[in-house]
Amino acid sequence: MDGIHDMGGMMGFGAVTREADEPLFHDDWERVAFGILLQASGHVGFSDDHLRAHIERIPPLAYLQASYYERWTRALESFLEERGLLTPGAIEARVEKMVAPARPDGGRATTLDDIEEAVARGASTRRDDAGTAPRFRPGDRVRVLNEHPCYHTRAPRYTRGRTGEIVSDHGVFVYPDTNARDLGECPEHCYTVAFRARELWGVEAPVSDIVNVDLYDSYLEAVETPA
Amino acid sequence: MALRVAALEQLLTDKGYCDPDTIDRLVELYETRVGPHHGTRVVAEAWSDAAFRERLLTNASRAMAGLGISGMQGENMVVVENTPDVHNVVVCTLCSCYPWPVLGLPPRWYKSEPYRARVVREPRIVLAEMGCDVTDDVEIRVWDSSADLRYMVLPRRPADSDEMSREELAGLVTRDGMIGVALV
Numbered sequence: 001m002d003g004i005h006d007m008g009g010m011m012g013f014g015a016v017t018r019e020a021d022e023p024l025f026h027d028d029w030e031r032v033a034f035g036i037l038l039q040a041s042g043h044v045g046f047s048d049d050h051l052r053a054h055i056e057r058i059p060p061l062a063y064l065q066a067s068y069y070e071r072w073t074r075a076l077e078s079f080l081e082e083r084g085l086l087t088p089g090a091i092e093a094r095v096e097k098m099v100a101p102a103r104p105d106g107g108r109a110t111t112l113d114d115i116e117e118a119v120a121r122g123a124s125t126r127r128d129d130a131g132t133a134p135r136f137r138p139g140d141r142v143r144v145l146n147e148h149p150c151y152h153t154r155a156p157r158y159t160r161g162r163t164g165e166i167v168s169d170h171g172v173f174v175y176p177d178t179n180a181r182d183l184g185e186c187p188e189h190c191y192t193v194a195f196r197a198r199e200l201w202g203v204e205a206p207v208s209d210i211v212n213v214d215l216y217d218s219y220l221e222a223v224e225t226p227a
Numbered sequence: 228m229a230l231r232v233a234a235l236e237q238l239l240t241d242k243g244y245c246d247p248d249t250i251d252r253l254v255e256l257y258e259t260r261v262g263p264h265h266g267t268r269v270v271a272e273a274w275s276d277a278a279f280r281e282r283l284l285t286n287a288s289r290a291m292a293g294l295g296i297s298g299m300q301g302e303n304m305v306v307v308e309n310t311p312d313v314h315n316v317v318v319c320t321l322c323s324c325y326p327w328p329v330l331g332l333p334p335r336w337y338k339s340e341p342y343r344a345r346v347v348r349e350p351r352i353v354l355a356e357m358g359c360d361v362t363d364d365v366e367i368r369v370w371d372s373s374a375d376l377r378y379m380v381l382p383r384r385p386a387d388s389d390e391m392s393r394e395e396l397a398g399l400v401t402r403d404g405m406i407g408v409a410l411v
Contacts, residue, residue, distance in 0.1 A: 005321055005322065006320070007320060007340060007343050007344040008318075008320030008321070008343065008344065008347045008348070008371065009320075009344065009348045010340075010344040011344070011345075011348075013339075013340040013344050013345065014341055015341060015356055016336050016339060016341045016342045016345070016353060016356065016357060017339070017341070018334070018336045018357070019334070019336070022334050022335060024257065024258055024332055025254075027228075027229065028229065029228050029229040029231075029232040029233070031254045032232050032233070032236055032250060032254075033232045034253075034254060034257070034332075035245075035249075035250030035251065035253045035254045036232070036236055036239060036245050036250060038250075038253050039244075039245040039246075039249050039250055039253060040239050040244040043243075043244040048375075052321070052322050064340070068323065068335070070228055073228075073231070073232060073235065076235075085242070085244075086238065090238055091231060091234045091235055091238065094234035094237055094238055095230045095231060095234045098230060098233065098234060101229040101232070101233035102233060103233060103237075104236065104240045104246075105247070110249050110252050112252050112255060112256060112259075112260070114252075115252040115253055115256050116256055119253070119298050119299050120297050120298045121298070122297060122298045122299045122300070122301065122328075123299065123302065124302035124303060124375075125303075125375045126302070126375075154321060155373070156320055156321060156371065158320075158348075170303070170305075170374075170376055173374065173375050176374075190374045190375070190376070192305075200347075200348075201348055205348075206351065206367070208366040208367075209350065209351070209366060209367045209368075209369070210366065210367070210369070211347050211368075211369045211371060212368060212369065212371065213371045213373050214371070214372065214373045214374035214375075214376050215373065215374070216374065
């Protein structure tokens, strides 16, 4: 969707501010929010595609005012409600009953090594590419389709309608646009496409600079090169 | 927000979707074991061993696994190399994708609106503002992590480091150098 999250190329945000001696988490609740998301996601089928799709649906003003882990938490809540795994209002009702942020008593069932092993395995979205032929090869000229779906997509707005060159074919991956809507993994080739800065931003951009963007097969169409 | 997250934790613990013990261990893992020190080892190895460097630039996840480095948000890594003619810089304009196994969790500025909005459009200005001086004769390549590949920059090896051990070399590398917003 054409949401506030798709901010590549926007103006007016000011300078990038780096924080000196930045802590990993800025508050205790951020630690817990991070841990909840990592652990609960697997149990409830909340993939990264679902996470991103639900973050994108946060209204623009709220999105800009929310911190990173607040967006994660809101996205998880909205997913759980959509799935009927959390009753709307349940969190507010539970908050009412609490005077201080009390955490459930956990004991020490797992060890750091067990967790490390599970995390080290990860969960790749790469799929077997034997049955899926690529439509494009490195060196091919491609144009990003000028589509504006109202659902989750990973084609940044600043690339749509623009022409670039395939740099590499990374093989076959779960297609976010369908996976986020529970329409199946529909794996397809994912390519790095190089765009000249001037193609994206006009003549003010330096001639030599390049923006590389990873794009799925369905986002692209071939551009005929003049003979 | 603290109350809200605590309530969510309680509700999900009741339903069996998470438990406070595992949550603590998960967070502890990222606080104590995962971080940019893994990335600095990868860079030092690539500077020291030409065959490893080749493997890293060809299939980064496989090469890193050989050093015991792998995991969530690094399943499909790509390493891009800075040269005298090319400077690379990494961003995720759509959210904040970041290579956790080698760099840890991202700093706030990487997730911030100004960085995500500007570095694809005016990388030279953003880099200069951040104290990373790339001369006009060097091509800048921005990598927008818009799919499920995760990027790390292999910085140029500093001059006068020929005699250094891998450990000493790793000490020269910075997190920001591996994102591409600093020179090493």
